[in-house]
Amino acid sequence: MKVLVPVKRVLDYNLKVKVKSDQSGVDLSNLKMAMNPFCEIAVEEAVRLKEKGVVTEIVAVSIGPEQAQETIRTALAMGADRGILVKVDGDVEPLAVAKILKGIVEAESPQLVILGKQAIDDDANQTGQMLAALLGWPQGTFAFKIDVASDKVTVTREVDGGLQTVALNLPAIVTTDLRLNEPRYASLPNIMKAKKKPIDVKAAADYGVDTAPRLKVLKVTEPPKRQGGVKVKTVAELVDKLKNEAGVL
Amino acid sequence: MADDAGRRTQTITFDSLRPPSPFFTDSHHAWRASLRKFVDREIAPHVDAWDEAGAVPREVFKIAADFGLIGVGYPEQYGGWTEGVDRFHGVITSEEMARPGAGGVSAALMVHGIGLPPILAIGTEEMKAAIAPAVLSGEKQISLAITEPSGGSDVANLQTRATRRGDHYVVDGAKMFITGGMTSHYCTVAVRTGGPGAGGVSLLLIELDRPGVTRTPLKKQGWWASDTAALYFDGVEVPVANLIGVENQGFAGVMLNFNGERLGMASGALASARACIEDAAAWAQERRTFGKRLADHQVIRHKIAMMVQRVRASTAWLDLCAWRVQNGETPVVDLSLLKVQATETLEFCAREASQILGGAAYMRGQRIERIYREVRVNAIGGGSEEIMRDLAARQLGV
Numbered sequence: 001m002k003v004l005v006p007v008k009r010v011l012d013y014n015l016k017v018k019v020k021s022d023q024s025g026v027d028l029s030n031l032k033m034a035m036n037p038f039c040e041i042a043v044e045e046a047v048r049l050k051e052k053g054v055v056t057e058i059v060a061v062s063i064g065p066e067q068a069q070e071t072i073r074t075a076l077a078m079g080a081d082r083g084i085l086v087k088v089d090g091d092v093e094p095l096a097v098a099k100i101l102k103g104i105v106e107a108e109s110p111q112l113v114i115l116g117k118q119a120i121d122d123d124a125n126q127t128g129q130m131l132a133a134l135l136g137w138p139q140g141t142f143a144f145k146i147d148v149a150s151d152k153v154t155v156t157r158e159v160d161g162g163l164q165t166v167a168l169n170l171p172a173i174v175t176t177d178l179r180l181n182e183p184r185y186a187s188l189p190n191i192m193k194a195k196k197k198p199i200d201v202k203a204a205a206d207y208g209v210d211t212a213p214r215l216k217v218l219k220v221t222e223p224p225k226r227q228g229g230v231k232v233k234t235v236a237e238l239v240d241k242l243k244n245e246a247g248v249l
Numbered sequence: 250m251a252d253d254a255g256r257r258t259q260t261i262t263f264d265s266l267r268p269p270s271p272f273f274t275d276s277h278h279a280w281r282a283s284l285r286k287f288v289d290r291e292i293a294p295h296v297d298a299w300d301e302a303g304a305v306p307r308e309v310f311k312i313a314a315d316f317g318l319i320g321v322g323y324p325e326q327y328g329g330w331t332e333g334v335d336r337f338h339g340v341i342t343s344e345e346m347a348r349p350g351a352g353g354v355s356a357a358l359m360v361h362g363i364g365l366p367p368i369l370a371i372g373t374e375e376m377k378a379a380i381a382p383a384v385l386s387g388e389k390q391i392s393l394a395i396t397e398p399s400g401g402s403d404v405a406n407l408q409t410r411a412t413r414r415g416d417h418y419v420v421d422g423a424k425m426f427i428t429g430g431m432t433s434h435y436c437t438v439a440v441r442t443g444g445p446g447a448g449g450v451s452l453l454l455i456e457l458d459r460p461g462v463t464r465t466p467l468k469k470q471g472w473w474a475s476d477t478a479a480l481y482f483d484g485v486e487v488p489v490a491n492l493i494g495v496e497n498q499g500f501a502g503v504m505l506n507f508n509g510e511r512l513g514m515a516s517g518a519l520a521s522a523r524a525c526i527e528d529a530a531a532w533a534q535e536r537r538t539f540g541k542r543l544a545d546h547q548v549i550r551h552k553i554a555m556m557v558q559r560v561r562a563s564t565a566w567l568d569l570c571a572w573r574v575q576n577g578e579t580p581v582v583d584l585s586l587l588k589v590q591a592t593e594t595l596e597f598c599a600r601e602a603s604q605i606l607g608g609a610a611y612m613r614g615q616r617i618e619r620i621y622r623e624v625r626v627n628a629i630g631g632g633s634e635e636i637m638r639d640l641a642a643r644q645l646g647v
Binding site: 032073193 | 276
């Protein structure tokens with residue numbers, strides 16, 4: 001079985017970004033970039049399926065600038081077999097990503113696409129669902145546990161208040177939640193071996209997709225600073241504040 | 250410092266303190282990123298406990314071997330791997346292993362880095378096949394024993410004698426300050442097989458479970474996670490087949506190690522200095538005294554600037570030395586003095602960072618306190634500052 005794993009290059013999760021002074025976005029210059037943590041979980045799950053003998057080939061895809069190749073190399077070092085880089089400069093919105101992925105799915109015919117549930121940069125949480133809709137495939141989002149057996153994948157999902165289990169016919173789309181697994185660190189020899197694994201370079205036009213943004217960013221601002229709390233002297237004062245200031249009673 | 254989501258908001262970090270290297274490629278960055286994850290997950294959370302316990306647990310050697318750390322730079326046929334690895338991968342490895350501020354952990358895990366190379370360089374095929382795979386898989390350890398109770402750096406005058414008797418050598422003598430000596434299974438031992446001077450020294454592989462070997466643990470100022478021993482050889486019979494290289498030509502085998510070791514030690518010392526600055530800068534920006542942040546006192550922020558000045562200059566020189574070695578040179582003067590430069594920088598930064606933290610620096614369980622206790626082992630081990638300067642001066646033709 002072939003698995004497709006899209007991976008996104010984002011700001012390293014350890015770092016904090018600053019908003020550009022013109023409020024047009026965030027300033028990423030000179031900051032360390034890394035693979036989106038949810039995508040790492042997706043790669044890990046695919047590699048585990050391969051180690052179990054369920055999966056035979058893992059193709060890692062990234063849509064982004066030239067440097068997204070490093071993100072693909074990380075996936076290859078973790079255990080993916082080959083990569084596809086769709087070179088696009090500038091922001092690519094989830095719908096364009098989903099359309100490009102649809103083109104790749106049609107060319108590659110994987111049985112399973114495992115994606116991160118969202119990327120930590122724009123937190124859109126849309127690509128997997130859009131791809132499922134475009135392909136007409138079943139989707140199991142926010143996966144907590146995945147079991148693949150012959151022509152079915154059983155996905156235990158994290159939903160509000162508990163877990164929900166769905167059985168999907170293959171081919172299918174799965175998006176990963178945080179607790180699905182703990183991604184491995186690539187071993188040092190595998191980092192070196194990954195340099196020899198092939199990466200195809202494509203353009204969005206190869207899949208007939210126009211990546212021009214459909215959304216307009218009006219402005220980006222810092223989240224409001226946290227205000228210090230106040231101490232109340234009596235229960236009566238607390239109830240009064242909850243009623244008249246917070247408006248929650 | 251961290252924001253509400255736990256992200257670092259600090260601007261003076263271990264990474265920002267390193268001057269950007271023109272020699273680093275994508276491969277080096279990927280290497281560092283993976284090592285960082287490995288160290289953060291498998292090493293850093295435990296270093297304090299291991300340091301206090303005086304040992305790195307056995308299973309960690311296997312984990313480190315599976316990750317590729319123990320085999321890096323060694324031949325593939327013995328379970329190591331060399332593909333695409335250059336000097337800068339070595340520099341980065343030393344730096345990332347130094348980051349948790351527990352040199353003893355690194356010393357314990359990487360002690361084969363001094364014990365194994367002589368065997369691979371001049372040992373017999375049988376010896377390599379018998380020893381190297383077990384060591385590189387993390388199953389067995391090998392140490393190196395040169396220093397003796399009567400002298401250290403003066404390798405040409407060592408006293409431990411191996412006397413040929415039939416198909417055996419009989420070894421009598423003692424070795425001192427042997428890193429990993431208590432726990433290692435094998436030891437590459439410098440012995441006197443011939444007359445006085447460098448021309449009478451041989452290297453002998455001694456299995457440390459042989460009758461007549463006794464070991465005494467030595468307590469140290471720092472590097473607690475790594476054991477150190479005095480080894481005593483009392484009529485120890487060692488087969489002649491254990492001779493590493495040619496009889497009475499062991500001196501060159503000993504010297505083979507030193508230049509690589511110095512580059513590694515300089516990398517580790519400068520990275521430890523960066524760890525000190527990172528913690529001191531975070532403290533100075535948070536701690537308030539006399540109505541303002543410590544960092545707002547000129548005397549404190551100048552300390553930080555002086556530490557950064559030394560680390561930047563030394564690390565730039567380190568990169569240049571590594572580049573020269575990478576290109577086939579052996580710049581002895583530079584490597585010797587770089588080691589001195591690095592350990593003096595470490596000493597300065599451990600001191601100044603401690604002054605900035607004040608009483609907190611004196612409390613156990615954090616990096617600056619551990620690193621402070623490791624200054625001397627860096628400044629003395631692998632060639633003391635005095636020996637390094639003298640070697641450089643003589644090479645300079647003074």
